Amino acid sequence: MAELDLKDIIAEENVVYKKTKVLTDKPMHYCPGCGHSTLHRIIAEVIEEMGIQEKTIGIAPVGCAVFMYDYIDVDSQEAAHGRAPALATAIKRLLPDRYVFTYQGDGDLAAIGTAETIHACNRGENITMFFVNNGIYGMTGGQMAPTTLEGMRTSTTPYGRDYHLMGHPIKMTDLVAQLPGTYYVTRQAVHTPNYVRKTKKAVRKAFEYQALGKGVSFVEVVSNCNSGWKMPPVQAVKWLDENMLPYYPLGDIKVPQD
Amino acid sequence: MTEEIIIAGFGGQGVLSMGKILCYSGVMQGKEVSWMPSYGPEMRGGTANVTVIISDERISSPILNAFDSAIILNQQSMDKFEPKVKPGGILLYDPNGITRHPEREDISIYRCNGAEEAARMGAIRSFNMLMLGAFLKIKPIVGMDNVLKGLKKSLPERYHNLIPQNEKALQRGMEIVQEVKKVEG
Amino acid sequence: MDEEYVLMKGNEALAEAAIRAGVDGYFGYPITPQSEVMEYLTAAKPWERTGMVVFQAESEVAAINMLYGGAGAGKKVMTSSSSPGISLMQEGLSYIAGAELPVVVVNVVRGGPGLGTIQPSQSDYFQATKGGGHGDYHLLVLAPSSVQEMADFIEDAFELAFKYRNPVMILSDGAIGQMMEKVKFKPQKTRRSDDELPGWATTGKTPDRERNIITSLDLDPYRQERFNIHLQEKYRKMEAEEVRYETFRTEDAEYLLVAYGTSSRICQKSVQLAREEGIKVGLLRPITLYPFPKEPVAQLATQVKGMLSVEMSAGQMVEDVRLAANGRIPVEHFGRMGGVIPAPEEIVEALKQKIIGG
Numbered sequence A: 001m002a003e004l005d006l007k008d009i010i011a012e013e014n015v016v017y018k019k020t021k022v023l024t025d026k027p028m029h030y031c032p033g034c035g036h037s038t039l040h041r042i043i044a045e046v047i048e049e050m051g052i053q054e055k056t057i058g059i060a061p062v063g064c065a066v067f068m069y070d071y072i073d074v075d076s077q078e079a080a081h082g083r084a085p086a087l088a089t090a091i092k093r094l095l096p097d098r099y100v101f102t103y104q105g106d107g108d109l110a111a112i113g114t115a116e117t118i119h120a121c122n123r124g125e126n127i128t129m130f131f132v133n134n135g136i137y138g139m140t141g142g143q144m145a146p147t148t149l150e151g152m153r154t155s156t157t158p159y160g161r162d163y164h165l166m167g168h169p170i171k172m173t174d175l176v177a178q179l180p181g182t183y184y185v186t187r188q189a190v191h192t193p194n195y196v197r198k199t200k201k202a203v204r205k206a207f208e209y210q211a212l213g214k215g216v217s218f219v220e221v222v223s224n225c226n227s228g229w230k231m232p233p234v235q236a237v238k239w240l241d242e243n244m245l246p247y248y249p250l251g252d253i254k255v256p257q258d
Numbered sequence B: 001m002t003e004e005i006i007i008a009g010f011g012g013q014g015v016l017s018m019g020k021i022l023c024y025s026g027v028m029q030g031k032e033v034s035w036m037p038s039y040g041p042e043m044r045g046g047t048a049n050v051t052v053i054i055s056d057e058r059i060s061s062p063i064l065n066a067f068d069s070a071i072i073l074n075q076q077s078m079d080k081f082e083p084k085v086k087p088g089g090i091l092l093y094d095p096n097g098i099t100r101h102p103e104r105e106d107i108s109i110y111r112c113n114g115a116e117e118a119a120r121m122g123a124i125r126s127f128n129m130l131m132l133g134a135f136l137k138i139k140p141i142v143g144m145d146n147v148l149k150g151l152k153k154s155l156p157e158r159y160h161n162l163i164p165q166n167e168k169a170l171q172r173g174m175e176i177v178q179e180v181k182k183v184e185g
Numbered sequence C: 001m002d003e004e005y006v007l008m009k010g011n012e013a014l015a016e017a018a019i020r021a022g023v024d025g026y027f028g029y030p031i032t033p034q035s036e037v038m039e040y041l042t043a044a045k046p047w048e049r050t051g052m053v054v055f056q057a058e059s060e061v062a063a064i065n066m067l068y069g070g071a072g073a074g075k076k077v078m079t080s081s082s083s084p085g086i087s088l089m090q091e092g093l094s095y096i097a098g099a100e101l102p103v104v105v106v107n108v109v110r111g112g113p114g115l116g117t118i119q120p121s122q123s124d125y126f127q128a129t130k131g132g133g134h135g136d137y138h139l140l141v142l143a144p145s146s147v148q149e150m151a152d153f154i155e156d157a158f159e160l161a162f163k164y165r166n167p168v169m170i171l172s173d174g175a176i177g178q179m180m181e182k183v184k185f186k187p188q189k190t191r192r193s194d195d196e197l198p199g200w201a202t203t204g205k206t207p208d209r210e211r212n213i214i215t216s217l218d219l220d221p222y223r224q225e226r227f228n229i230h231l232q233e234k235y236r237k238m239e240a241e242e243v244r245y246e247t248f249r250t251e252d253a254e255y256l257l258v259a260y261g262t263s264s265r266i267c268q269k270s271v272q273l274a275r276e277e278g279i280k281v282g283l284l285r286p287i288t289l290y291p292f293p294k295e296p297v298a299q300l301a302t303q304v305k306g307m308l309s310v311e312m313s314a315g316q317m318v319e320d321v322r323l324a325a326n327g328r329i330p331v332e333h334f335g336r337m338g339g340v341i342p343a344p345e346e347i348v349e350a351l352k353q354k355i356i357g358g
Helices: A035-050 A064-071 A084-094 A106-112 A114-123 A172-177 A193-210 A233-247 B015-028 B075-084 B114-120 B124-138 B144-154 B157-176 C010-020 C036-044 C060-072 C083-088 C090-098 C125-129 C147-164 C174-178 C221-241 C261-276 C294-300 C317-325 C344-356
Strands: A056-060 A075-078 A099-105 A128-133 A182-189 A216-222 A251-254 B002-010 B032-037 B047-055 B067-072 B085-093 B108-111 B178-181 C006-009 C025-028 C053-056 C077-081 C104-109 C140-142 C168-173 C180-183 C245-248 C255-258 C281-286 C288-290 C306-311 C331-335
Touching (some): A064 A075, A075 C060, A084 C053, A114 A172, A172 A216, B015 B047, B015 C006, B047 B075, B114 B124, B114 B157, B124 B157, B144 C006, C010 C104, C010 C180, C060 C083, C060 C090, C104 C147, C104 C174, C125 C168, C125 C288, C147 C168, C147 C180, C281 C294, C306 C317, C306 C344
Parallel strands (some): A056 A099, A182 A216, B002 B067, C077 C104, C104 C168
Antiparallel strands (some): B032 B047, B032 C180, B108 B178, C006 C180, C245 C281
């Protein structure tokens, strides 16, 4: 077999993977192995493939993804902690032909922003919501999140989350699926290639459904936080499989009925 | 000309709408007007009052502590506002439910059996227009043509069928108002 | 008679004026004494007339963040509330100031602190003029004193908001909100089309430009300091160019009342009463509370023997009056609190006791 030189390797017909141009060239600040970067890439790829970059407005949260606008090359707004659905509501109602998405973590969407989440979902805003659940506050250094599993150690539950004291981990996605305003609700993951492929399909649907004007498309992505969990990436992925997924099982929770 | 008026009674007696119709009549007559209500839970069933000012000049304070005229529709309002009528001013009241009649010697006092008359006419909701008619008889600060225009402007269109009845009440109020005591203003 | 005038509450006039000014979106939450604003808008159905969005949010917190989103998309958006609701909006206002977004917020002030009362007050002066939320910022604050101004200031407020890319507050109070006066409206303005939105807005990245980002975040302290310097320059420009006030019988005044909004109306009556007694009093009414009319107050401090700041509060604006008078003459405060409105006679009495007799 003839050896490939550099010229062959970079030839268009030999390209097997390239970065979507909806991602910027800025190196991401996420920890190695973090699910945020993967989900950013998936969202950017879908935006490119659907050809909707010129019509898309993204809302970044407070949390690790606070700099999402540095990486995804779309017009973006940075929301106050938990308020992304409020911003999205107004933008979509004032610019109804645009694609508007929020990107939020578990502290943002399921603790401080619970009211905005529930009401945007209940009203059936025609927006897409991405919810990254890693069971911890990553950016502030590993404190308990509303989704932290029972017994899980964090910097504010150093002896493990005790539900007598702190209540149970909240299943926000199951909750919003009960609301009449959600159209498509699914829980996915990005820590294996197979899950990445499934998540990409879900993200694509979540954008496509927005054009139908039938309500919220809500995609939870169960992810790992190696730094917050204080585990190397491989161990974190295993821990996710063994602990997070039994409590937060993957799959569609609400699919369009018509 | 500046006329500073307090209208006071129970919520539900049409105090605020009487003030509004009087104000709108003033607007129709090209006057400056202001309508400053008491508001909040006290309106809901409790006492209600509104300060109405009609003037040829730009109105300064919409909130006053002394009035040229008082239209009093219950005892609490009598207690509260009788002392606040300016000397030489006017107090018009409906004696229905009044246990202590006005006592001031330095103001003109008029009474109008508005509630009784409205009931007799089978139009208890026009009570406030009876009282307004009585007031305008004493103090014709706006012409009747403008009062009718003001009435039309104040009422939502679905109630415009009530305008003839209200006009009748205004006229009747003018007829039945009685002078109790008159001082030179 | 004049057919063009209508009789309306301040809150209703504000709502009608917002429709006519071509506002794109109103986002609010009910609270006494300003609920008539949203009630009027929902009854008027402006979405059928102009396309204006009228939206009842789940909270004041959500409403102010809807303003952030809408203004970030370049739209003319506004909200109205009353004191407790405005307190809830302070976080959002800080973000809006930090992201340099043009919004209009109306505060129909009621007495506080806490749930306080639903009666009119002016005890939110500090919150309105000194920032209110966290960080070094100012709102540009307009204080109407009549129903006509409740209507007129909407368009002015949006002009200033977009001129400076800065939140503008209309600081009213329960008295002006609930009071009816005659009002004349400007003709209906057409709303801006999506093609006319400002270039910085997040309307979708087109190939001819970089993506637009609306944010108040910059972790680099030196860049953040530069941004703060830029904000301060903006405020200095407002102070130089946007001060508005009016005076009433100050030409020969030996004493001066300083009052805004409802208090300024009452003080006009006090001036008349005092002059009937032979006391030469004038009134200065700040229309912009931030920027505060420092110069005119300083000027009058060389003419009058003393000033009385009259506010429905424990004395907030008096601090700005004192700063402007800069020790030249006595400056005192008179006010009623908790929703009590001072009577014109009380103010004359306070002037005599605190300034003339003092």
